[in-house]
Amino acid sequence: MKRLMYRFLAFFVAFIAVFPACPGQATFQWAPLDTTPAFVERHLSPPAAFADTAAIAAYLQKALNELHADAFLEASADSLVYRDSSCTAYLHLGPRYEWLELGRGDVEEALLDAAGFRERLYHGRPFRYDQLRKLQERLLGYLENHGYPFAAVWLDSIETAAGQARAQLKVARGPLILMKALEVEGDARVSPVYLRNYLGIQEGAPYDQSKVLRIRNRIRELPFLQLSQDPLVDFLGGQATVRLLLDKKRASRFDFVIGVLPQSAAGRQENNRSLLVTGTFNGELQNQFGLGERIYAEFEQLRPQTQQLELQFNYPYVLGLPFGAG
Template identity: 35%
Template sequence: MSLQMYTSFVRFLRLASLLLLGVAEGAWAQTTSPVTAPNLPATQAPPLPPRPNQPDSVGQAKRRVAPARPKHLRIETEAADQIVLRRYRVRATAADTLEAMRSVRELLLAMQADAYLTASADTMQWRGDTLAVRLYVGEQFRWARLQRGNLTEDVLTHTGFRERLYLGQPLVPTELARLQQRVLENAENEGFPFAQIRLDSVQLEGSDITARLTLDRGPVVEFDSLQIIGNTKTRKRFLSKYLQILPGQPYSQQRVDAAVRLLRQLPYVQLKAEPEVRFARGRARVYLLLDDRNANQFDAIVGVLPNPNPTAEQRRVQLTGDVTLNLRNLGGGGKQLGLQWRKIGTASQLLDVGYQHPSFFGSPLDVAASFNLFKQDSTFLTLRPRLQIGYPAAKAGRFSVFVEQRSSRLYPRRNLPTLQALPENIDSRYTAYGVDFSRSTLDDLLFPRQGLLLTGQAAVGNKIISRNAYVNPELYEGLPLRTTQVSLSGRAEYYLRIGQQGVLLGRVRGEALLNRRLFLNDLFRLGGLATLRGFSELQFYAAQYGIGTVELRQFTGPDAYVFLFADQAYLRRALPGDLGEDAPTGLGAGLSFRTGAGLFQFVYSVGRSNSQRFSLGASKIHFGITSRF
C-alpha cells in the first residue's frame, strides 16, 4: 500500500469516528456539535520558547525579568489552500503562548464548523517567538444524501426535516446536531424520553457523504401522577389540570419544563426546587416541592389632599380612601375573589369586583367575571360588567377573549332642560368584544427583582347614544347615535438588578379610545397613586395617553425598600373643539417596610402640569397598611 493511499485511509477513519462518535454523544448528552475538539496530534503543545534572562545556576544572582514580548503566529499550508485560509481572520500576534495556542484551536474549530471536517494542525513548532503551524485544510465535505431512515411523517412535520434540503449541501456539524436535537425533543414530548438517534449506513465517496437517520425510541412512558411535597393547601387535582400533567397521558418533557414557568405565575405558592421526575415500569411520577406564601391581601390607604377650591361648607384639606380585598386560592383550588372600593372626592367613588375560576370544568381554560362602578358626584353613573375566558400558555403567556358592556347615564339636574347645546357628558351604551394578552418573566410577582411583564388589550364594538328625556331633542340632530368604537391599551415593565439590593424599574403604559364623537364621561381617568403620582385621584380626562416611569428601589429586606421615582405623561382629550393636550410630570420618594400589622407604605410626591406648578403646598402624601395573610 502506497503512502498516499495509507494517508487517505487514515483520514477516512478519522472522519467516520467523528461522525459516528460525535452523533452518539449528541444523542446521549445533547451537545450542540458532534465535533468536540479540533483534530490536533497527540503532542499538540509544542515546547515553550526559552524564557529570557533565565539564571544559569541556582547560585547566580537573580536578574530582573524583562516584560514578555508578543508571540507571532505563522501558518503554513498548501498553495491551493491559501484561498480557503483567507476566509478566516487569524491574528498574526498574540500576547503570550497560551493565546497563540488558543488562536490555532479557534481556527480549526471554525474550519470544521464550515464542513472542513479533516482540518488539523499536523505540526506545531516554536522558532524563537514565532509559532510555526503546518495546517492541513482538506476538502469541504458535502451531503450526497441524508435519508430520513425510520423517521415517521409526524416527526418530519414537527422537525421540518426534508431530504431535498441536504442534497449537495455542506456537512455542517452544528446543523446536524440541531436536527438531532429537534428529533429527540419531539420524541421525548411524545412519550419516549429515552430515545436515541444516530447516523446509519455512512458511506464516503471522495468528499460526498451518504447516510441515513435512525431513531431508537426506546420504551413508551406515561405520566403516573403528580406528587406535592411541602406545606401547601393547594390541591393536587387543581395543579394537575393547571399544569396539564394528567395520569395516563404520554410523557412530555415540555410540560415538565413548563411547570416552573406556570407555577411562578401563581402568587400563592412558592416553588422551592426544580421539579423531579422518577421513572419506573414505563411510568413517570413528577414531584413538586411547594410551600404556601401569604398572598391574600387587605389594603387600607388614606390620602391627604389639599382642596383647591373649598366652599364654605368644605374643608381646605380632604381625605380620600382606598380599600382593597383580594382572596386567592380559595379552598386550595386556585379560585380568586377581589374587591376594591375607592373614595376619590367629596361625592365620587369607584367600586371594582372580580372573580376568577381556573380549570373550568376540568379544562385548561379559566373563566373570569368582573364588575366596575364609577360615580362622578351628582353628574353621572357608569357601570361596566365583563366576562372573560383565558388560556394560560407556558411560553407564550396568557391569551384571553372577553365581552364587556359599558353603560353611562346622567343624573337628572335642573339645568338640563335649559341647555342650548349638548352637555359635556352623555347617556350611552357600548358593547365590545376583544382580546387580552399578558406575559411575565418576573422572578417574583409580589416583589420582583428582575424580569419583564407585558400586557396588551384590544376591543371593538358599537357605541349607542341614548336620548335623555331632560335634554331638548333638537340638540341631538346631526349627532351620530350609532358608531363603531375601538379601544387599545398596553403596558410594559422591566426590572433590572443593580448591585446586590438595588432594582431599577422602567415602565411604559398607555391607552387609546377611537371614536367619531367622544364625550367627557367616555374618556379614561388617570391621576393619583395607581397611575400618575403627584396629582389628585383621577384628576385628568384623556382619550389617548402614555405614561413613562423610572423608579429606583433599594431593598433593605425581602419585602422592604426605599425608592425614588419620576412619572412623565402625555395626554389629550380629543373632544370637539378641545384637544386638551398636557404633559404632566410627577416626582417623589417613598418607603415600604413590614410591621406587625402588615406592610406599611409611605409615598410623598409633587406634580407639575398646565394647571399646576411644582409646589410643596400642592404635594400629595399617601400612606397605608397592606396586610397579607
C-alpha cells in the same frame, strides 16, 4: 468522520504536551500543504502576536472548528514547528465535503415531517455540522415531548469519499413513558386537580419534557405559590412522577381607610348635628380553599346615602374541566 475528529484531538493533545510555555509574546503562521496562501489569508488570518502558547492553542482549535463547520471535514494541522517565540503549523485542508445523500433510514415519515426534514437539503449541498445538529435536536425534541424522553438519534452507515458524504438517519425511541402523578410536598395548600390543569400535566398522558421545563416559570406566575427547588422527575416502570416542593406565598390583602365627618341632620335644628362615617375598603383573597380561586371586594362610602360595592369571583377549572367561572 469520527477518524477526522480523533485526528484533530490527537494533534491538540500532542501540541499541549510538547509545546513549551512562552514567557512573552509569540508569533504564529500557517504553512499550507494543499491550498493557497490566498485561501489562508482570506479565511485563517491569525493575529499578529499572541500573549502565550496557550493563546495559540486556543486559536488553532477555533480555526480548525470553523473550517470543519464550513464543510472542510479533513482540515487539520499536520505538524508543528516551534523556534524561539514563533510557531508554524502545516495545514492540511482537504476537499470541501458535500452531501451525496442523507437517507431516511427506518425513521417514520410523520416524525421526519415534524422535524422539518427535507431530503433535497442533503443532496449536492455543503456538509454543515450545525445543520445536522439542529436536525438531530428537532428530532429529539419532538420525541421527548411525545412520550419518549430516552430517545436517541444518530447517523449510521457513514461513507466519505472524494469530498462526498453519505449516511442514514437512525432513531431509537426507547420505552414509551406516561405521566403517573404530580406529588406535592411543602406547606402549600393547593388542589391536585387545579395544579394538573394549570401545568397541563395530566395523568396517563405521554410524557412531555417541554411542560416539565416550563413548570418553574408557570409557578412563578402564581401569586400564592413558590417553588423551593427545581422540579424532580422520577421514572419507574414506564411512568413518570413529577415531584414539586411548594410553599405558600402571601397573596391575600386587606386595605381600608375610615374617617368621620360632621353633617347637618336633615329637618333638624342647626345646632343638632350627627356624625358621618366615611371610608373605603378593598380586599383580595387568593387560594383560600386551595382551588386557585380569587375573591375581590371593594366598598366605598364618601358621601351621605352614596355607597359603592364591587365584588369579583374567579374559580378556575370548574369540576376539573379546562375552563373556569368568574
